[in-house]
Amino acid sequence: MISQLSWKIGGQQGEGVESTDRIFSTALNRLGYYLYGYRHFSSRIKGGHTNNKIRISTAPIRAISDDLDILVAFDQESIDLNAKELRPGGVIVADAKFSPTVPEGVDARLFAVPITAMAEELGTSLMKNMVASGASWALLGLPLEVFNKAVEEEFGRKGPAIVEKNVEAVRRGAEFVLEQAGGPLEEFRLEAADGKMKLFMIGNEAMGLGSLAAGCRLMSAYPITPASEIMEYLIKKLPKFGGTVVQTEDEIAAVTMAIGANYAGVRTMTASAGPGLSLMMEAIGLAGMTETPLVIIDTQRGGPSTGLPTKQEQSDINALIYGTHGEIPKVVIAPSTIEECFYDMIEAFNVAETYQVPVIVATDLQLSLGKQSCEPLDYERIVIERGKLAREELPPLEQHTLFKRYEFAEDGISPRVLPGAKNGIHHVTGVEHDQEGRPSESAVNRKKMMDKRLGKLSGLRVANAIKADAPHAEPELLIVAMGSTGGTIDEARGRLSGDGVATNHVTVRQLHPFPSELLAPHMKSAKKVVVLENNATGQLANLIKLNIGGHDKIENVLKYDGTPFLPSEIVKACKELR
Amino acid sequence: MATFKEFRNNLKPNWCPGCGDFSVQAAIQRAAANIGLEPEQLAVISGIGCSGRISGYIHAYGLHGIHGRALPIAQGVKLANRELTVIASGGDGDGFAIGMGHTVHAIRRNVDITYIVMDNQIYGLTKGQTSPRSAEGFKTKSTPEGSIESTLSPLEVALSAGATFVAQSFSSDLKQLTALIEAGLQHKGFSLINVFSPCVTFNKINTYDWFKEHIVNLDQFEDYDPSNRIAAMTKIMETGGLLTGLVYQDKSRKSYEDMAVGFQQEALAKQELKLSEGEFAKLLAEFK
Ligand SMILES: Cc1ncc(C[n+]2csc(CCOP(=O)(O)OP(=O)(O)O)c2C)c(N)n1
Ligand code: SF4
Ligand SMILES: [Mg+2]
Numbered sequence: 001m002i003s004q005l006s007w008k009i010g011g012q013q014g015e016g017v018e019s020t021d022r023i024f025s026t027a028l029n030r031l032g033y034y035l036y037g038y039r040h041f042s043s044r045i046k047g048g049h050t051n052n053k054i055r056i057s058t059a060p061i062r063a064i065s066d067d068l069d070i071l072v073a074f075d076q077e078s079i080d081l082n083a084k085e086l087r088p089g090g091v092i093v094a095d096a097k098f099s100p101t102v103p104e105g106v107d108a109r110l111f112a113v114p115i116t117a118m119a120e121e122l123g124t125s126l127m128k129n130m131v132a133s134g135a136s137w138a139l140l141g142l143p144l145e146v147f148n149k150a151v152e153e154e155f156g157r158k159g160p161a162i163v164e165k166n167v168e169a170v171r172r173g174a175e176f177v178l179e180q181a182g183g184p185l186e187e188f189r190l191e192a193a194d195g196k197m198k199l200f201m202i203g204n205e206a207m208g209l210g211s212l213a214a215g216c217r218l219m220s221a222y223p224i225t226p227a228s229e230i231m232e233y234l235i236k237k238l239p240k241f242g243g244t245v246v247q248t249e250d251e252i253a254a255v256t257m258a259i260g261a262n263y264a265g266v267r268t269m270t271a272s273a274g275p276g277l278s279l280m281m282e283a284i285g286l287a288g289m290t291e292t293p294l295v296i297i298d299t300q301r302g303g304p305s306t307g308l309p310t311k312q313e314q315s316d317i318n319a320l321i322y323g324t325h326g327e328i329p330k331v332v333i334a335p336s337t338i339e340e341c342f343y344d345m346i347e348a349f350n351v352a353e354t355y356q357v358p359v360i361v362a363t364d365l366q367l368s369l370g371k372q373s374c375e376p377l378d379y380e381r382i383v384i385e386r387g388k389l390a391r392e393e394l395p396p397l398e399q400h401t402l403f404k405r406y407e408f409a410e411d412g413i414s415p416r417v418l419p420g421a422k423n424g425i426h427h428v429t430g431v432e433h434d435q436e437g438r439p440s441e442s443a444v445n446r447k448k449m450m451d452k453r454l455g456k457l458s459g460l461r462v463a464n465a466i467k468a469d470a471p472h473a474e475p476e477l478l479i480v481a482m483g484s485t486g487g488t489i490d491e492a493r494g495r496l497s498g499d500g501v502a503t504n505h506v507t508v509r510q511l512h513p514f515p516s517e518l519l520a521p522h523m524k525s526a527k528k529v530v531v532l533e534n535n536a537t538g539q540l541a542n543l544i545k546l547n548i549g550g551h552d553k554i555e556n557v558l559k560y561d562g563t564p565f566l567p568s569e570i571v572k573a574c575k576e577l578r
Numbered sequence: 579m580a581t582f583k584e585f586r587n588n589l590k591p592n593w594c595p596g597c598g599d600f601s602v603q604a605a606i607q608r609a610a611a612n613i614g615l616e617p618e619q620l621a622v623i624s625g626i627g628c629s630g631r632i633s634g635y636i637h638a639y640g641l642h643g644i645h646g647r648a649l650p651i652a653q654g655v656k657l658a659n660r661e662l663t664v665i666a667s668g669g670d671g672d673g674f675a676i677g678m679g680h681t682v683h684a685i686r687r688n689v690d691i692t693y694i695v696m697d698n699q700i701y702g703l704t705k706g707q708t709s710p711r712s713a714e715g716f717k718t719k720s721t722p723e724g725s726i727e728s729t730l731s732p733l734e735v736a737l738s739a740g741a742t743f744v745a746q747s748f749s750s751d752l753k754q755l756t757a758l759i760e761a762g763l764q765h766k767g768f769s770l771i772n773v774f775s776p777c778v779t780f781n782k783i784n785t786y787d788w789f790k791e792h793i794v795n796l797d798q799f800e801d802y803d804p805s806n807r808i809a810a811m812t813k814i815m816e817t818g819g820l821l822t823g824l825v826y827q828d829k830s831r832k833s834y835e836d837m838a839v840g841f842q843q844e845a846l847a848k849q850e851l852k853l854s855e856g857e858f859a860k861l862l863a864e865f866k
Contacts, residue, residue, distance in 0.1 A: 029866070197866045198866070199862060199865045199866060200865055200866065201865045205865065209861060209862075209865075212853070212861065213853055213858060213861075214851075215849075215851025215852065217846050217849060217851075218654075218657055218658065218846065220650075220654065237861070238840070239838070239839050239840025239841065240840060241840075241849075241853075242840065242841065242842030242844075242846060242849060243840075243841070243842075243846055244657070244838045244839075244840065244841050246653075246657070246687075248650065248683070249679050249680065249682075249683040250679060252647060252650070252680075253647075253649075253650040253679075253680055253683070254650075256643065256644070256647040256650040256651045256654065257650040257651065257653055257654035257657075258654060259643075259651055259654060260623065260641070260650065260651035260652060260653065260654025260655040260658070261654035261655065261657055261658040262654075262658075263641060263651075263654070263655060263658075264621070264654065264655040264656075264658035264659045264662070264847055265658055265659060265847030265848075266657070266658035266659075266846045266847050266849075267851065268654065268658070282644055283644060283647065285644075286643055286644050290641070374865070377862060379855050379858050379859075382852065382853070382858070384851050384852055400587065400588040402587075418659070418847060419618070419621045419639035419655065419659065419662055420618060420619065420639070420659055420661060420662055420845070420847070421618060422616075422618050423618075424618065424639075425617060425618055425637060425638065425639055426639075427633070427634050427640055427642070428640065428641040428642065429633075429634065429641070429642035430642065430643060430644055431642065438589060438634065439634065
């Protein structure tokens with residue numbers, strides 16, 4: 001019996017790869033397995049090779065595996081492109097329709113199943129996904145009733161006839177492959193999982209859900225990969241809570257609409273990727289200057305320009321921190337797990353309102369789109385903090401004075417009042433202004449206002465600004481990374497420690513203002529610091545050098561080919577660098 | 579009830595003496611008082627330009643944002659609190675050059691706000707460059723040989739974008755301007771009011787006298803029917819866009835807020851934010 005296994009489905013985009021994966025993994029989730037998915041896709045909607053890979057495990061996992069156990073192929077291209085990933089003795093389940101062959105040098109068992117033919121017999125080639133996932137399920141020797149239950153849930157609302165047809169497709173696929181294989185494959189028999197269904201979602205959904213829980217009731221956004229699922233989730237949900245999603249004409253409208261709505265008192269956010277963030281920069285400065293709360297999600301993808309829109313990268317760090325002209329207070333947080341995607345949105349809204357600043361939540365494509373198991377989300381941790389937002393009636397203003405919206409308070413954070421409130425009238429402008437918000441060019445006021453705004457964040461540390469797993473007092477290597485890379489590092493560290501390499505691991509979650517004092521001691525105790533990141537210029541390493549130093553200790557491992565790190569790559573790099 | 583004086587503050591506008599924007603400011607203050615608003619019920623959102631300063635000169639809530647973006651900010655304010663009366667305002671460069679994309683889409687979206695453009699056919703704040711509203715051949719600092727681009731007709735654009743309220747007025751006609759702003763504020767949906775607001779410093783062609791000579795006032799035609807879109811388009815074309823009055827109004831179309839499914843009637847900004855435990859559990863269940 002094994003405790004984990006990797007399965008992949010490949011075919012042409014638009015041919016049912018997604019739905020095969022969905023139904024197969026939904027059924028696995030019913031059994032209580034931990035799942036971690038990876039999507040390989042391109043910007044085309046139909047055509048072009050695409051594949052989805054899932055890691056199935058009895059224990060929590062947050063990384064793609066190096067190799068593959070089972071490959072399901074809808075075409076020969078899928079075999080040719082992916083067979084080399086199979087471990088020796090792996091299995092290929094392929095559509096008999098194209099007379100599949102195993103490439104030379106690949107040690108794999110091939111099962112040719114008439115996937116398309118069976119689906120067509122039942123009325124439509126659309127049911128290929130059912131035949132293919134049924135065959136996969138049967139090879140693993142998993143209980144068919146559980147699978148059928150998942151099918152019933154997927155198609156229930158289409159009526160019993162459709163459910164029955166799909167169940168039949170599953171049965172035929174399963175039966176055929178079992179006969180060919182002579183029963184389930186013993187070497188792929190998974191240990192039983194705990195039977196508890198996990199939450200199973202993508203990072204974008206977790207962030208949408210987190211925003212909703214945080215009290216976000218408006219979203220203004222312009223579609224872009226890999227951010228669109230956030231607005232698509234919220235447009236289904238927000239109307240149930242009185243709010244809505246506005247699809248704007250561009251990202252400048254999206255962010256300025258969000259600024260207007262936040263100014264008027266509704267927690268509003270926008271979400272985009274690199275190209276959209278570039279367009280938002282001037283407006284982010286407006287939010288900083290007018291001390292208007294603002295939450296923006298940046299789902300990083302391959303840049304520059306249109307770059308690699310469907311591929312992994314972590315190359316917006318500089319742009320997010322330095323992108324706006326002039327100097328404003330701003331917070332950049334990078335969740336590193338699916339659970340953090342949820343909780344960080346709550347924190348982002350709280351920080352934005354408490355400190356009256358723009359907050360950017362930066363994920364990467366793998367974290368945003370990789371479907372994965374999520375630990376239970378805790379209702380008790382949903383706490384809403386709105387800072388110095390005036391809620392009581394305000395005392396009358398003296399003639400020709402305004403509410404001191406930008407009062408020089410001790411902590412730099414002034415009282416905030418929402419439009420509509422009596423006796424709260426003040427002015428808001430991106431022009432330098434005095435305490436009432438009126439334009440001012442006074443040198444004295446300018447300096448005080450700059451110091452007030454820029455001083456607001458001194459000492460701000462979000463929850464777990466860094467996350468450290470530091471079992472060694474003096475590790476050979478300290479591995480530092482951000483975003484979705486952490487899970488892969490953990491897996492690599494397990495192997496490294498087996499090989500006698502002592503490592504500590506820090507995930508940097510608050511990118512700006514940089515939590516130097518938290519990271520520095522970890523760097524100090526390590527012989528070497530390895531910074532792993534998905535970009536070409538070492539933006540995270542540079543940030544560390546700028547804020548902490550340690551130039552002589554820091555080694556940078558960069559991957560910018562559009563794919564996330566694999567555990568084996570990290571093991572290899574660390575061994576070379578030790 | 580507030581009088582128009584209560585919409586004044588003690589800031590002295592930094593506009594040149596004689597600038598058309600003074601009257602626009604006065605008309606907004608009068609219209610707001612005339613329809614019975616209190617200062618705190620009004621939010622004036624403005625762009626960047628000489629005209630953009632207007633939000634600072636009205637005693638009401640206000641936000642002076644960035645160049646060309648008054649409209650999306652204003653729509654955000656209105657969606658957040660639909661109990662507020664929201665005015666967006668700015669110059670012809672602000673709304674018809676850098677912000678043109680937002681103008682067309684704000685019209686299409688039809689959020690219930692009023693957009694007042696101070697159209698002086700030039701860039702005032704940056705000291706006299708051509709604007710999309712400048713006439714062909716118009717010589718400015720940036721077009722020393724005369725503008726060679728065609729002049730934009732905002733009213734035609736508005737009508738073709740599906741506008742539900744289109745009006746135009748002139749700074750010198752405070753009475754008509756005030757009445758049109760009142761009508762715009764009371765219109766349920768997006769209202770565009772383009773105002774010929776002369777720049778006395780940089781535009782020596784489109785002066786007060788020039789407008790007086792060329793403008794056709796629709797108020798003089800008793801049979802003009804502002805609910806007829808084709809007639810409105812024809813009139814705009816016939817007059818070369820130099821007409822004033824209520825050009826078009828469609829009272830039947832609902833505003834964005836009223837059409838958005840589930841969008842609540844009370845101000846969204848007043849909602850309690852925390853989900854109940856039951857609601858949260860229901861949301862989680864969808865991910866199993
Ligand atoms: C992004 C950006 N680009 C350019 C400017 C410079 N700028 C300020 S106002 C303005 C044009 C003003 O013309 P208009 O909108 O017609 O207003 P007016 O001054 O005529 O009232 C320009 C180009 C700016 N503030 N922001
Ligand atoms: S420059 Fe022109 S638009 Fe600007 S204030 Fe002076 S007259 Fe008015
Ligand atoms: Mg102008």
